Amino acid sequence: MKSFDYVITDEVGIHARPAGLLAREVKGMAGSTVSIGKTGDEKVVNVLKVMGVMGLGIKKGDSVTVTVEGGDEDAVCAKVEEFFKANF
Amino acid sequence: MISIQGKGVSVGVAAGKLYFYQRAKSTFDRHIVDDTDAEWARFKSAQEKAIEQLGELAEKARAEAGDEAALLFETHQMMAEDLDFEEAIESMIKDDRLNAEAVVTDVGAQFAEMFASMDDSYMQARAADVKDISGRIVSILSGAVQGGIDSEEPIVLAADDLAPSETVQLDKSKILGFVTSLGSGSSHTAILARTMGIPAIIGVGDLLKEEYAGREVIVDGGTGNLFVDPDDDTRDRLMQKRAELIKRNELLQQLKGQPNITKDGQSIRIYCNIGSPDDVYPVQENDGGGIGLFRSEFLYLECDDYPTEDYQFEAYKKVLSDMNGLEVVIRTLDIGADKQIDYFEMPHEENPALGNRALRICLNRPEIFRTQLRALYRASAYGKLSIMFPMVTSVWEVREAKKMCEQVKKELTAEGIPFSEDVDVGIMIETPAAAVISDRLAKEVDFFSIGTNDLTQYTLACDRQNNDLGRFFNAHHPAVLRLIKMVCDNAHRNGIWCGICGELGADLELTETFLSIGLDELSVSPRSVLPLRQKVRDTYVSVVREGLMNDLLGDQTSL
Numbered sequence: 001m002k003s004f005d006y007v008i009t010d011e012v013g014i015h016a017r018p019a020g021l022l023a024r025e026v027k028g029m030a031g032s033t034v035s036i037g038k039t040g041d042e043k044v045v046n047v048l049k050v051m052g053v054m055g056l057g058i059k060k061g062d063s064v065t066v067t068v069e070g071g072d073e074d075a076v077c078a079k080v081e082e083f084f085k086a087n088f
Numbered sequence: 089m090i091s092i093q094g095k096g097v098s099v100g101v102a103a104g105k106l107y108f109y110q111r112a113k114s115t116f117d118r119h120i121v122d123d124t125d126a127e128w129a130r131f132k133s134a135q136e137k138a139i140e141q142l143g144e145l146a147e148k149a150r151a152e153a154g155d156e157a158a159l160l161f162e163t164h165q166m167m168a169e170d171l172d173f174e175e176a177i178e179s180m181i182k183d184d185r186l187n188a189e190a191v192v193t194d195v196g197a198q199f200a201e202m203f204a205s206m207d208d209s210y211m212q213a214r215a216a217d218v219k220d221i222s223g224r225i226v227s228i229l230s231g232a233v234q235g236g237i238d239s240e241e242p243i244v245l246a247a248d249d250l251a252p253s254e255t256v257q258l259d260k261s262k263i264l265g266f267v268t269s270l271g272s273g274s275s276h277t278a279i280l281a282r283t284m285g286i287p288a289i290i291g292v293g294d295l296l297k298e299e300y301a302g303r304e305v306i307v308d309g310g311t312g313n314l315f316v317d318p319d320d321d322t323r324d325r326l327m328q329k330r331a332e333l334i335k336r337n338e339l340l341q342q343l344k345g346q347p348n349i350t351k352d353g354q355s356i357r358i359y360c361n362i363g364s365p366d367d368v369y370p371v372q373e374n375d376g377g378g379i380g381l382f383r384s385e386f387l388y389l390e391c392d393d394y395p396t397e398d399y400q401f402e403a404y405k406k407v408l409s410d411m412n413g414l415e416v417v418i419r420t421l422d423i424g425a426d427k428q429i430d431y432f433e434m435p436h437e438e439n440p441a442l443g444n445r446a447l448r449i450c451l452n453r454p455e456i457f458r459t460q461l462r463a464l465y466r467a468s469a470y471g472k473l474s475i476m477f478p479m480v481t482s483v484w485e486v487r488e489a490k491k492m493c494e495q496v497k498k499e500l501t502a503e504g505i506p507f508s509e510d511v512d513v514g515i516m517i518e519t520p521a522a523a524v525i526s527d528r529l530a531k532e533v534d535f536f537s538i539g540t541n542d543l544t545q546y547t548l549a550c551d552r553q554n555n556d557l558g559r560f561f562n563a564h565h566p567a568v569l570r571l572i573k574m575v576c577d578n579a580h581r582n583g584i585w586c587g588i589c590g591e592l593g594a595d596l597e598l599t600e601t602f603l604s605i606g607l608d609e610l611s612v613s614p615r616s617v618l619p620l621r622q623k624v625r626d627t628y629v630s631v632v633r634e635g636l637m638n639d640l641l642g643d644q645t646s647l
Contacts (some may be wrong), residue, residue, distance in 0.1 A: 016214060017159060020166025049172035051199055051218075057208060061506070 002077040003067040005039055010088045013059040018087055019050045025083050031071030034080055039063040089319045092295045094267065096312035097278035099373065100287030101330035102265030103306045103323070106316070107243035108298060109250065116189040116230045124182050131177060131188040134228040138168050141224065145257065152260065153284050160217075168221050173199065189229045196222025220251045237262050244305050246296055250277045260284060265307035267314055269296045281309075282369070285337075289314055336618070343618050343625075344375045350627045354603060358620055359415070359611040361589060365403050368410040370614035375621075378415035380537060380611020381476075381589040382407060384460065385422055393431050394456065400463035408471025415472045417537065417589075417611070419516065420460055422446040422478040426553065441551065446479035451488055461496040468508035476514045476537060481521040486532045516589070518542035523571040530582035536575055537611065540590025544568050563592050569640055573605045580606065587611060599623045601640070604633040 008014065014022075026034045026047050036053060037044035044067070045052040058064060066084070068077045121127045142165040150158035167173065173195065180191045199222075200215040237243065242262050247254075249270040255277055266281050271290035281288035287309030296314075306315045306326050310333075315322055349355040359380030360371040371379060387395045387403055408416050423429055424445020437443040450457035464475055477489050490513060500507050515532075517523055518539030526536065540563060545552045547568050550561040572588070579586035587609030592598060594616035602610065603624065612620060 012210075015210060016163040016167065016217070020163060020170075023166065023170070046171070048170075049175075050166055050170040051172040051202075054211065054214070055202060055206070057206060057211065 001067055001069050002073040003065055004077065004081050005063055005065050006081070006084045006088070007063045008058060008060055008088050011060055013062065014053060014056070014064075014088060016050070016054060019047075019053045021087060022053070022083065023048050023050050026080065029071060029076050029079070032073065032076045033069045034076070035067050035069075036064055039065045089322060090300075090316040092292055092314040092316065094289040094292035094295075094312045094314060096288075096309045097271075097290050097369075098266070098281040098286060098288035099310040099370075100265070100285065100333055101306065101308050101310075101326050102244060102287045103304070103318075103326070103330075104242060104244045104264040106246055106267070106300050106303055106305045107237065107239055108301050109245055109247035109254070110236060110238060111247075111254075116187070116226065118190040119187050120185050121181075121187050122185075124185055127181050127188050128178060130229065131181065131192065131225075134188065134192075134225050135168060135174070137228050138221070138225045139165050141228075142168060148257075164217055164221055167217060168225070189226050192222050192225045192229070216251070223251070244307055246300075249290075255281075260286070265289075265309065267292055267296060267305075267307060269293055282373075339618055339622065340374070343621050346621065346625070348377070348621050348624045350603060350624055350629050352628050352630045354629050356603060356607065356624060357587070357609040358617050358624075359417070359587070359589075359609055360614045360617065361611050362407075362614075365406040365410070367614070368407055371411075374614040374617040376614055376617050378417075378472075379407070379411060380417050380587055380609055382416060382418045383422065384418055384420060385427055388421060388423060388429055389427070391431075394459070397459050397463045397466075400460060401466045404464055404467035404473075405470045408467055408473055411471055413472055415474060417474040417476050417514070418464060419476045419478055420447070420464075421450055421456070424449060441545070447477045447485060447489060448479060450477075451485060454492065457489075457492060458496060461493055462500070465493075465496055465500055465507040465511065466505060468511045469506045473508065474512040474514060474535065476516055476535075478516045478539070479518060479542075480515045480529065481519050483525065483528055483532060486515060486529060490532070514584075517575050518546070518590075520547050520571065523575050526575045526578040527581070530578050530584055533584065535584050536579050536586040537589045537609075538572055538575060538587070540568065540572075540588055540592035543571065543590070544592075547571060563595070564598065566640060569598075569601065569605075572602075572607075573640065576605050576607055585609060594620060596620065596623045600627055600629070600632045601636050603627055603629045604636045 010018065034047045035044045036047050038056065038058065043056070045056060047053055066080060068080065142161050146158040146161035146165065149161055176195045176198070177191050180186060180195060181188060196218055200218040203211050203218060204215040206212060236257065237245065237259060239262060242264050244265040244267060245263050246267045249268050263286055266277065266286060266288035268277060268290045269292050271277055278288060278290060287307050289307055289309055289312050292314060300316050303316055304318065306318045306323065308326060318326070347355060348358050357377050359378040360376035361381040362368065362371060362379055363383045364386045387400055404418060423432065424434070424443060425441045428434065434444060444452070464473065467473060475493070477486065480486055493513060497507065512534035514535035514537060515522070515529060516539045517526060517536050519542070522529060523543065530536070541552060544561070544563045544565070548561060548565060550557045552561060576586040585608040587607060588602065589611040593610035594612035596619065599620065610620065
């Protein structure tokens, strides 16, 4: 399992559209399960579940922990982190 | 003629026949299915169809109203293909053996409920999106007929409310205006109507009757008036207004995005005066550069008791976030004089204009002031806030008010509540005393904003509510203009900016004078922004300055 922490800098936080974009990005990464939760919080959600991710209510300034399990963890984790930096 | 009042959400006037939207009807039975795999497959193919339709809608919206409008449907698309949504449907079909129509309706309602209960207005609004998506899938499953307009000639469209997908699917060339009985100013219908420039009125309630179908109506999307069977006078008046609005719109298109800069390169900021968070839309519509005066009184006037900190916070936050980082100057409570509020239980005064009002009340009743300051600083985390105190006459008042700001910031820090560190604090200059000691006041604050209505009344000793004083009440009086110049000079000597937020700011006869004086900002009603911008852009300050300043400062006068 690989993971990284990230602090959301985007004004709108993780709202509908960015959550959807994230799901699309991850859909293409076969064999890996990518989950997200607020750092330190027990509740984590598979990023493919867009409504669940929106339900976390992640706002600007919140720190999130993203974990990758299965598949090429190193490559997927790096890719997802890059995506966060570009979009959130 | 029948006159109906709603809420105008998209400016413009339209006249035509009223037509009620024919809604797509989907009726279905709720029943147990034998082959759950087949039912799941039915859902999957309806979902695929829905995603395809949403993609087409996104393209249509992009072509008609730009990327912003397309985004909505792309978001719907993502929600429709969401795994959470899909899994909930799959398990309900397989476990409960219900037909797909019933399952999608139930799951849609569950998700809508989840969003509606979140403590974030953005998320709450997503409830309508989920319902829209599940409604679309159900329509596909049940083979419902498409809704729409069945009319050869363009019409004024009436409905209870329109879902975003319904709005965009409509043939816009047929629609002159919108009237809905439900809806809010930030609903999709209102937003899309504005983006597409179609006049719209919402929230008419049950005054909108089916029996009006086919009758002549006029929609005024600015005032929110709907006239059924208008009489000749009303029709003439509104048609004239329509022509003016069209002309104005042309001006807007030309001037939108243009800088407020004179022919010889001097620039000035043009901001807007507003009285409630709902007024942000006209500010954006008229391309205001910020808000130079947000009168916070409305919060107190619309309540039966002192508004709470949270209540105020939400209102300030809304304005700040809606303005997307542009400056918003919020004036602290300014009641007393002509604005009285019962629950303040102010003793009767013989002469309230010179009485206990505005900042004086705040300093005498610090508990009220503290609540407002806490709400303001909390909101400062959501945009570019400046705080402004009204009715200043002495330096000590400003120091006392600033001390309270510091105290509030300390409290918030201790409580771990975020706020912005760069909130500017300024004052209104609306008493002759403040103008005369503006050199000293300038050392205490970050900006001045001159309230010309009160400054004129106090300087000329003329009650501005008294109509008999007509020719004595002269806002162009040299005493007033000299004070403005003095205040502006003192501001600049101390490195702070100076603006005007009274009605005089929009007076085009004085624009050249204000530019010559060197004011940094004029805050005016939203509809005055563009005419003022035009005037600024037509001016050569270097040509007019000397003459105007001689007129103002010399000892000779023609008046």
